[in-house]
Amino acid sequence: MIGSHWTWQSLIDGRMTLTAFCHDPACNHSQKLDLVKLRDRYGPDASAMEWDVRPKLRCARCGGRRVGLSYTPDTSPAGWHGSSYRKAKGE
Structure with a gap:
């Protein structure tokens, strides 16, 4: 994370998941986004x-x-110990 902004690379390094979800009640679709593809398309330091x-x-x-977004840290025991989310919380 650069300053207080996530970049594509910081999300990957922090083992985060980014899920997009449709706000249309007739649709209600959701999908995990491919962070590696987004990093490759926009650059690792892009916001x-x-x-x-x-x-x-x-x-x-x-x-x-x-469309809305949900950012989720990896809370599995292996991911939690090294996650940037955990470090940001001071744990």
Whole structure:
């Protein structure tokens, strides 16, 4: 993480998962995003913050633009010990 902003590489290094979900109640589709593909497309230091990513997204099922994001740290025992999320919390 650079400063207080996530980058594609910091999400990968922190073993984070980024899930997009459609806000259309008739669709309600969700999908994990491929962070490696996004890093390769936009660059490792490109911002991966919600306000930068969301405008680029469209629901893969219905094509809608009302898409939300969920950032989730790896909370498995192996991932938790080295996660940037854990370090940021001071644990």
